[in-house]
Amino acid sequence: MSIKQVTIKSFKSIVDQTVELSQLNVFIGTNGAGKSNFLEAIGVLSCALDGQVSYNKLADRGIRLSAPEVFKSSFRNLSRKNTFSLDAEFDNFKYHANISPNKETDFIFSTETICKGNKKLGGRSNRGVSISSLDDMPFEKLPKLQSVMSTLEALGSFTEEELKQLSTIKKYAIYSLSTPILRGVSPDESRKEPLGLYGGGLAIALNEVILDAHLNRKHDLSRFFKLLDWFEQISVTDEISPKLQSSHLHTGKQVVSYIDKYMKTNFNNLYAYDVSEGALYILFILVLLLHQKSPDIFALDNVDNALNPGLVKELMGNISTMLEEHPEKQILMTTHNPTTLDAIDLFNPLHRLFVVTRNDKGHTEVNRIPPPEGFTRKDWIEKHGGMKLSEIWLSGLIGGLPVGF
Secondary structure (H helix, E strand, O other), rough: OOOEEEEEEEEEEEEEEEEOOEEEEEEEEEEOHHHHHHHHHHHHHHHHHHOOOHHHHHHHHHOOOOOHHHEEEEOOOOOOOEEEEEEEEEOOOEEEEEEEOOOOOOOEEEEEEEEOOOEEEEEOOOOOOHHHHHHHOOOOOOOOOOOOOHHHOOOOOOOOHHHHHHHHHOEEEEEEHHHHHHOOOOOOOOOOOOOOOOOHHHHHHHHHHHOOOOOOOOOHHHHHHHHHHOEEEEEEEEOOOOOEEEEEOOOOEEEEEEEEOOOOOOOOEHHHOOHHHHHHHHHHHHHHHHOOOOOOEEEOOOOOOOOOOOHHHHHHHHHHHHHHHHOOEEEEEEOOOOHHHHHHHOOOOOEEEEEEEEEOOOOOOEOOOOOOOOOOOOHHHHHHOOOOHHHHHHHHOOOOOOOOO
């Protein structure tokens, strides 16, 4: 169950924005424009659908653990609201929540509405909680820190298939990779499985992908060798050689092992600690897409910042191809690398490009760049003289560049 549309109001730098999403969604803009705030708003939505907006749930999704008041918008000449609101449309559901940061209980629900199709299943208002299936029955008051969703699930308001779909939203997470964690020398404090939010668990997850007899897409790991052709083999070992890893390093029991085809055959192995950080970033993303236990809906926050521009384009092309084979997956990506855009097809309904900016009042604006109405690919190419999308962005024609660039 993908997220079709989201409306965010009074959340951090986002005062009022409605965004229609597709399968592959790329957000580009200046530093501080609010790209990560948008990803985090989706994370808070995920928490709400999971029953409660708490710091434990926020941490599980990779959301910054700011003080409660920081979650509410604060701008000059704009009345500050007591709540922020999130509205979302899914395949067959609509959800609305007004959420109030609270010092004593972190976050409480002020209002909620849950609809399936055109039918209202339940909600919350100043008058209390209502459940459509219990109109003629007394209903025990629900604590304000608990979402109505948890009660609806307990009452059997959803089919097994619908519960399975809802679980995809609940598993949403933001991945923001750290090189020391990918190398295995720093711990990943997140509790996310099979891969940590900051790069942890790569060796174990890779080993599971390699060994999974039911996975018929092992060939997709070969994409790694097409992107980085100096590697001959990737594996996982728990027999760590002192010749390859210094005693001054302390890694997990398993490490990722590479064979470099240009090194001497009697010494051509490297562990993750000594290989290119770009190679680790690429491998992590491929494993994240391949592992059966990975979230179906997730965000990648600036994970292309360690990659060569040409490599970014190739990686994005591979991601796009893999998503075509996995229609159940939905990805949101933020980037500062313009070559990321060159793998986006504006004429493909599964691709969406958004430019994120701050307006003259400082409010975040998320604007989709659609193909011009009535244009074909040929028309688009002719209009821009054959320029790539990255070149069009750098020329300033679609916005999202620093002032004075």
